[in-house]
Amino acid sequence: MINNFDASPNYKPLYEQIKVLITQSLIQGEWRPGDAIPSEFDLASRFKVSQGTVRKAIDALANERILIRKQGKGTFVATHEEEKIQLRFLRLTAEDGRKEHLKNTLLSFTRAKADKEISNCLDLKVGTAIYEIKRLLTFSNRPLIYDHIVVPASPFKGLNGQKIIEKQGSLYSLYETQYGIRMIRAEERLKAVSADAKIARALNIKDKEPLLSIERVSFTYGDKPMEWRLGLCITDNHHYRNELE
Amino acid sequence: MINNFDASPNYKPLYEQIKVLITQSLIQGEWRPGDAIPSEFDLASRFKVSQGTVRKAIDALANERILIRKQGKGTFVATHEEEKIQLRFLRLTAEDGRKEHLKNTLLSFTRAKADKEISNCLDLKVGTAIYEIKRLLTFSNRPLIYDHIVVPASPFKGLNGQKIIEKQGSLYSLYETQYGIRMIRAEERLKAVSADAKIARALNIKDKEPLLSIERVSFTYGDKPMEWRLGLCITDNHHYRNELE
């Protein structure tokens, strides 16, 4: 670790370098989701910097919700599991704000090859093996979301419909517990669309009813895209909440 | 400024207290949008704390994009004006990502009294005077958004249709330059809806076409709600982009 202030034209602050080193350990699986990472002083001596510098690197990662600090206990690799709101990325809320019972129904699970569009989204070569999942999400016994999900096959080797059915929770927690893959952020594109006949039947609504279309690409450590999904949502009695800053 | 560690049950870190003091100066208009605030050392001696503590308070405010740091120059009160992307809160993007020429057309400007719903959203008493604005936003000569905007009248005394027409840019920059009121964050609720006859005519589309409905409440310093708006957007060739973290 060299503090090369003006030596190099692409100078990076020490704490940024530490941040990269910690991220690399996460990518390599040295610490898995839910694990405690070494204390700030341990990391400081390992990287030969002061505790304050390690602290600033961890601050940044904690801000991005990649790490979770717990006073008196330690710093932990974030998981979807432990989040109170089970579904971090699910922004759909009932108009009256009440809690709802969530259920998901698997419609299909297939293995396929990436076409041009998918390979572009997930940064794969055309023809790479992928898994495709279609499912229905039910809120308080009413189907509200039709999901179409695509992931590359190789990092999720052995994934199958049975596993998805058994694990009744979020797919993201399945990714973490079974494959050590955590999604750290996602990009979404929202549109209003009309339900086509097939979707309308699945969601038990009329043809042409307006649906909120949510296309999402999720990224894991190192900003690698790992999942594409398209959700079609009934929003007559629900809304997608968002906060702008 | 007292470092009352265990003295008080509702202990707040010093830097949080400093943050509140700075925010109060912003609310009271001591520094207006675009102004430089005093240097970290000046604030430190004013508040009788170390420069590092002031720094941490400013860090937090800079993260919330309330202040903007400029190395070598100073720290400034953020403005909508200086943001490259003129319309910070406008998330609508063309499918192909190209830049578009924006224009807005005022449909109506009226003075009215807050009903129950509005007074609830804006934290006003029922019957408080408000201004209502209806306008059309045009992207590259095609009308894409029908906006209905409500603000309380008293903080925006003297606002009228003429001013809105003259200032062809974002309403938010008008609020800042004319009234010193800056919106620091907003909450949105998105839904897919069907165009009713009136809206369809205004947007030059067929009845019942799906529209993206965006209901937004914007907040100024001290988290005070100051504007309600409902936007109805055509999304056949555009999408609302969002990032989840």
Added chain:
DNA sequence: GAGTGGTCTAGACCACCAA
């Protein structure tokens, strides 16, 4: 009580900017 993260200070030096 030992160990962890959280706050606060003081001081050194670097990078950027303007006059």
Added chain:
DNA sequence: TGGTGGTCTAGACCACTCA
């Protein structure tokens, strides 16, 4: 050259957790 923000260090002490 002087002033500003940006980085880094070292050390003190507080708050929380657990054995």
